[in-house]
Amino acid sequence: MDPTGLGLPPMLAAFVFGLLGGAHCIGMCGGIMSALSFAVPPSMRSPARLTGLMLGYNLGRILSYMVAGMLVASLGTLVALHPAVGVGLQVFAAVMLILMALYIADWWKGLLRVEALGRHLWRYLEPFGKRLMPVVHVPQAIGLGAIWGWLPCGLVYSMLAWSMATADPLSGAFLMGAFGLGTLPSLLVTGLAAHQLGALIRHPTTRAIAALTIIAFALWQLASLAPHGGAGH
Template sequence: MDVTAIISVAFLGSLGHCIGMCGGFVMAYSSAKIDSSSSSAHQFLSHVIYNIGRISAYVLLGTLFGALGLLFTFSAQISGYFYFVAGIIMVLMGLSMMGKIKFLTSLESNIAFHPQIKKIFSHLIHTKTLTSFYGLGLLNGFLPCGLVYFFLATAATSGSIVQGAMTMALFGLATMPAMLGLGYVVGFLKGNGFRELMIKLASLIIIAYGIYMSYIGFAAVVQ
């Protein structure tokens, strides 16, 4: 597991893709659930609990995909096919993040705005308990996201439940700074020039890593 690559891509992606995808989500609950008169400590705790919920969802997904990855470790050839396909998917995700193609974009939007999802969101957004912040984070974590798919593919290729969970935990932790700071520096993070630069950097890293994984898979298959 390449910890440096995971943290780098996740952090850069959080300043680009995550701000765009989850920014409205964070600003909605911040406006509806957090009173400006409440203490700074309470506001900070609310955001932290929300992010813990989000990371919890990622860890659960990472555990599941790590377990699924075990199914592809029975032979080098099957594992090679899986690496090759996962690498191609990562390249498509990177191109999609750059706006070159529309890969998974419609899926993200359709599921995120599903009536049942909106019903759950409406219930949680109108509840001001600390546990409701955890629920919102959990909901956000399970919503479709191209960047999350990339890391889930990485978790699956690890072929390990533990490494799958750790991959997604690191991803969640690396995206926390941007998500926690969104309410304070939203103007800077959503600036077109800065956001586009971060998206391009994260996209290029994802594409390069996808090509590398496809190469590993191809080499394993032709051996």
């Protein structure tokens, strides 16, 4: 069994990874969410409108994740034609998950170097996002979210490596969609609940538990690739 397939465990794991990466999401996108709210004219700043804009923004963001997942998984289908290359992709994905765990726990920030690679693309996309500001309508929010979804992010890149290893466009898209849904709670909560949740997510113990959980999953993936995994067939 391929542990990176579209079955429930990988999808559930991707969702949980999104939840566990909440501290990073708040740091990366929390300011954007606040800016979206404050940019709306006071006369139009009703709870219903703000909720709609936040949902629209996140819908666009998650859709962009899914498109990216589909693209890299399509690339995976090409490079994984040889079985050895396919195994190499899965090893690479597991290593990226471990790096993501170290990043979340604040034990090692090597993924910042990976994020730097995406800044070249972001340089061209950012002006399009600025043209949509201030956001006062849901379609604008969806469009801005679709652009901001390409913001350089080491956690997203780690998940894209896993999506590539699936070597299946549909699996890659849904894996990224599950991850995106997992990030929603950290970005949607507001007011006092946001402060409470932020404090909990940023707590070193919470980060350590999240990191160890992801590392355990990555090691499970690596163990499944060992030669003895095929014994008995």
